[in-house]
Every structure is written in structure tokens, then in C-alpha cells.
Amino acid sequence: MMTIEIRTVGVLGAGQMGSGIAQVAATAGYTVKLADVDLERATKATSKIAAMLGKLVEKGKLTAEAAEATAKRLIPVAGIADFGDCDLVIEAATENVDLKLKLFAACDAAMKPDALLASNTSSISVTKLAAVTKRPGKVLGMHFMNPVPLMRLVEIVKAVQTEPETYTTIKEAAEKMGKTVVTSNDAPGFLVNRILIPMLCEAMFAVQEGVGTPEDIDTGAKLGLNPPMGPLELADLIGLDTVLAIANVLYTDIGDTKYRAPTLLKNLVRAGWVGKKGGRGFYVYDEKGQKVPEGFVGTITLNRPDKLNALNAELVGELHRVLAEIRRDKDLRALIVTGAGDKAFAAGADIAAMSTMTGPEAKAFGELGHAVGAQMETLAIPVIAAVNGFALGGGCEMALACDFIHASTKAKFGQPEVNLGVIPGFGGTNRLARRVGIGRARELCFTGDVIGAEEALRIGLVNGIHAPEELLGKVKEIAAKIATKGPLAVAQAKRVLLRGLDVPLPTANELEVQAFAALFGSEDQREGMAAFLGKRPANFVGR
Numbered sequence: 001m002m003t004i005e006i007r008t009v010g011v012l013g014a015g016q017m018g019s020g021i022a023q024v025a026a027t028a029g030y031t032v033k034l035a036d037v038d039l040e041r042a043t044k045a046t047s048k049i050a051a052m053l054g055k056l057v058e059k060g061k062l063t064a065e066a067a068e069a070t071a072k073r074l075i076p077v078a079g080i081a082d083f084g085d086c087d088l089v090i091e092a093a094t095e096n097v098d099l100k101l102k103l104f105a106a107c108d109a110a111m112k113p114d115a116l117l118a119s120n121t122s123s124i125s126v127t128k129l130a131a132v133t134k135r136p137g138k139v140l141g142m143h144f145m146n147p148v149p150l151m152r153l154v155e156i157v158k159a160v161q162t163e164p165e166t167y168t169t170i171k172e173a174a175e176k177m178g179k180t181v182v183t184s185n186d187a188p189g190f191l192v193n194r195i196l197i198p199m200l201c202e203a204m205f206a207v208q209e210g211v212g213t214p215e216d217i218d219t220g221a222k223l224g225l226n227p228p229m230g231p232l233e234l235a236d237l238i239g240l241d242t243v244l245a246i247a248n249v250l251y252t253d254i255g256d257t258k259y260r261a262p263t264l265l266k267n268l269v270r271a272g273w274v275g276k277k278g279g280r281g282f283y284v285y286d287e288k289g290q291k292v293p294e295g296f297v298g299t300i301t302l303n304r305p306d307k308l309n310a311l312n313a314e315l316v317g318e319l320h321r322v323l324a325e326i327r328r329d330k331d332l333r334a335l336i337v338t339g340a341g342d343k344a345f346a347a348g349a350d351i352a353a354m355s356t357m358t359g360p361e362a363k364a365f366g367e368l369g370h371a372v373g374a375q376m377e378t379l380a381i382p383v384i385a386a387v388n389g390f391a392l393g394g395g396c397e398m399a400l401a402c403d404f405i406h407a408s409t410k411a412k413f414g415q416p417e418v419n420l421g422v423i424p425g426f427g428g429t430n431r432l433a434r435r436v437g438i439g440r441a442r443e444l445c446f447t448g449d450v451i452g453a454e455e456a457l458r459i460g461l462v463n464g465i466h467a468p469e470e471l472l473g474k475v476k477e478i479a480a481k482i483a484t485k486g487p488l489a490v491a492q493a494k495r496v497l498l499r500g501l502d503v504p505l506p507t508a509n510e511l512e513v514q515a516f517a518a519l520f521g522s523e524d525q526r527e528g529m530a531a532f533l534g535k536r537p538a539n540f541v542g543r
């Protein structure tokens, strides 16, 4: 018996999978009708695919003519009723059995009798889907992998009813779309998920039982077994809710306890921590989906709120000791300095303590403050001041010793030492001049004026201002972003930017070239560039 020759392919579902399938089918030369719940969604997806093809042209991977011809073969349609002239329809709707059964019955009613009907399901019984149609012999599973244009595999799933000719025709179509085919009979999870899901769950059981950390499990798998991603990273990428749903199908349908989902997975899903798409799973992700290393951002809180965190010798000495400890911490990648309470970062050096100091004692105190400033400036990691209120005198000077400052809208800055008959002693004169320019620094130091957050932003003393309740969160976001970058590179950038300030430009440029070259050959340089070329996020280790 001859089967139909495929010329026109209907794709039902214009999400990520459906769009990918439509793209590869059109690229293979098929006329493609793309449908979703309405024409608007289908049209939007078609434009997106055309834009994607445009990118391939820019990269030289596709000729402009081929892209144009492919885009022309892509037709957005209003719905299933438009599939009447399709030779093959591939359903790529949400992975929900009731929905798919309904869509299959509707497609069957709309399609011509000899046309073939496939589902992109990754776990639902194709035999069950075939049974709701009047063409069970012309139904099978066509499980594409995500992202469809890049992944080479199509898993073809034979329903119990699938006729051999249907299988042969679909296999040829998949191969025409540039895919390699593996064939599975209709069994829970088919071939790929039958292997993958228990492997992901086993990695989760290992975390649950405390055998190893997620990082060690993923690194062990990557370096020991050579897949591009570790099992827990991959589970986060797929979506933990999806992994759980498939694990439940395997467990229920096969009935063997070895397929049960780990409690840890169930709990993460219950918490809404469904992986990358939810911002958190086994790892934490920023808004761009980049993995944020946890525990890599430290915070120092100046904690003497009853005196507006005024800096006495004890507090400055403690700061010195903590910074020395932080210098030895190889895990930290960024540090935040802030003040306790909601009134002050630090309202200055402790005036009561200073009021009885002799000249030599004041010198020692000033030198201690300078030592702390130098510690912050010479740490390999960036130090960010989160100024939540008054940053006056020594407080402003501590903020200035940080690499940059973000402030709450109610922050106040100033060098009011002249009011007390003294001058800044923790680096305020010179650091302020370098930050905001000599003229503004002179005016602030001579008048003792206190300025608000807006003015501080205007003159470049702070990089950003935020609502008080959002300040720390925003600064943590910035620190977390820095923590995802190459630590060696960030350290060199910090060093060159600081040292470059004090030497003539040609010498500063020389410093830059030396630091640039010194990074080559590091693990991080190799990883950063390989990740870019491999179109994946980099995983920096600081070596």
C-alpha cells in the first residue's frame, strides 16, 4: 500500500517546540501551516522564525535567498480547520493528555483521510492518541528535542496501530528535515526519557541523601562522563515540574518503585522552584537565566545603630580584622558594605572618642582608617557600598574606599569635619576629588555641606539610587551579577582601574596590556571563550 507524498505539513502549537518544528520543516522544503489558539499567536511565531532565519543569514549559515524562500513557505493559519490540505500534521501542544486527546480528535476530523498525524509528545501513550482517531494506522509519535533546529535527534514512536508505511514515510520526512531517527515502541518515556529521567532523579537522590553537593554531582558528570551539562543543571533547564511529570508517568505506568520521584524534586516543585524558568531550582538564576553562584557574595554591616554606626577605634579595628579574613576567603566574589538600622551607613568617626585624642592618637586612628580603606581597595573582589542613610565624615570616606556606591533615596553625604575644626582623616579629601572632581570636592570639604541622594547621583558620587526597602536587594543583584563573571578578570580590571589613576596614561595602558595578557592561558579565559563559542553560559572557577 502506498502512503501519501508529503508536501504540506501542519504544525499545531506555536510555542518553542512547535516553532522549531515549523522552522526545520520549512527549511527542508515543505510548505508549513502553523496554528495555535488563534491567528495572532501563529503570526507572531512565524515572524519570530523569519527573524531567526535572518540571524542565520547574518552568520553566513544560510543564503538570503534560501531564508526568503523558507519564510515564504511558512504560513500562519487560524486553527485546525485550516489543516484540510495538509499531508502530515505534527501536534506540539502542551504536554497534557486530555488536551492532546481533544486536539487529536479535532485534527482527525479536519484532515483528509490519507493524511498522517504525529504527536511531539515526550511521554504520553501514542497508542492512546491514535485510538481517538479514525486513522489509527496513520498516527505515530515524532519526538523532537529542544532546541529543535540544533538538536539532531528525532525519536519516532510506533503506536500499536501504526502501519509500516506510515513509519517509513515519517522517517523519510524526519531525515529530510536533517534529523537522525531512532525508533521506539510505545512504552512509558519511550527511549530518551526512559534513560534520561531516572538518571536525573538518581542525581537528585544523591543530593537528598547527602552523597554530594549539586555542584560536585554536575562537575563529576560533566568531566567524568562528558555530557555538555550536569544532570541537575539539565533538570533545571528542562523544568523540574516537567521532570516530575514524566517521572510520575514512568512510575505509574511501569509500576516499578525504581522510577519513583525523589521527595526533594517534589518539594522543589511544591515551592515553585521549578528551575531556570522560575529563577530557582537546584541553582539560582538571574533575570537573564544566568546561573548565580550562591554564597559568593559577602556582606559587612557596620553595626552600632544607637550611635548611627559612628566609627570608633573598636569598630574600625573589627572592620580591619574582618577584611583580613575576607582576603583569605577563596570563595567570595563580591562584597557589600552597609550600615545597620534604617538611619545611617555611618554618621562619621566617633566624635566623643575623638574629642579627647592627642595628636599622635589621632594620627594612629587616621592610619587605622586608611589601612581599612586600602584593604577594601586592594581586595581582589569588588566592594560595593550600599548607603542606607547618613554617610558623613568617616562614613562617607568608608563608602568612597569601596569600588562604587549605590544609595537609598534618603541617603545623605558630606564631609562636615570643618564644623568640628578638623579635616577628613580616612581618605575623604583625595578619594572624593578623584570620584567627583577637584572643584566639587573642595566645595564639599570647605563648606561641610551635606547633600542628598539626588545631588550625589548628579555629581557622580553614587552610581544609582533606590527606594530604601529595595536598596540592599538591588545591590545584591549587582553583586550576584559580578559573581557570575570571571573572578580573575574582575580582579585584574579592579587592579588596573585603581593603579591607573595614579600613573601617567601610557604607564596605565601598559598596566592594562600586561593584565590582559596575564589572563590568557587561565582556566577562566579558556572557559569564557569556549562557552561563548559553544553558545552556553560560562562556569568560571577563578583559576
Ligand SMILES: CCC/C=C/C(=O)SCCNC(=O)CCNC(=O)[C@H](O)C(C)(C)COP(=O)([O-])OP(=O)([O-])OC[C@H]1O[C@@H](n2cnc3c(N)ncnc32)[C@H](O)[C@@H]1OP(=O)([O-])[O-]
Pocket: 306, 307, 308, 310, 311, 347, 348, 349, 350, 351, 352, 365, 366, 369, 390, 392, 393, 394, 395, 416, 417, 420, 423, 424, 425, 426
Ligand atoms: C580620622 C577620622 C576623620 C573623620 C572625622 C569625622 O567623621 S568627624 C564626624 C563627622 N560627622 C558628623 O559631624 C555628623 C555628626 N552627627 C550628626 O550631626 C547627627 O547625628 C545627624 C545629623 C547625623 C543625625 O541627627 P539625628 O538627630 O537624627 O540623630 P542624633 O544626633 O540623635 O544621633 C543619634 C545618636 O548617635 C550619636 N552620633 C551620631 N553621629 C555621631 C558621631 N559622628 N560620633 C559620635 N556619636 C554620634 C548621637 O550623639 C546620638 O547619640 P545619643 O545622644 O543618643 O547618645
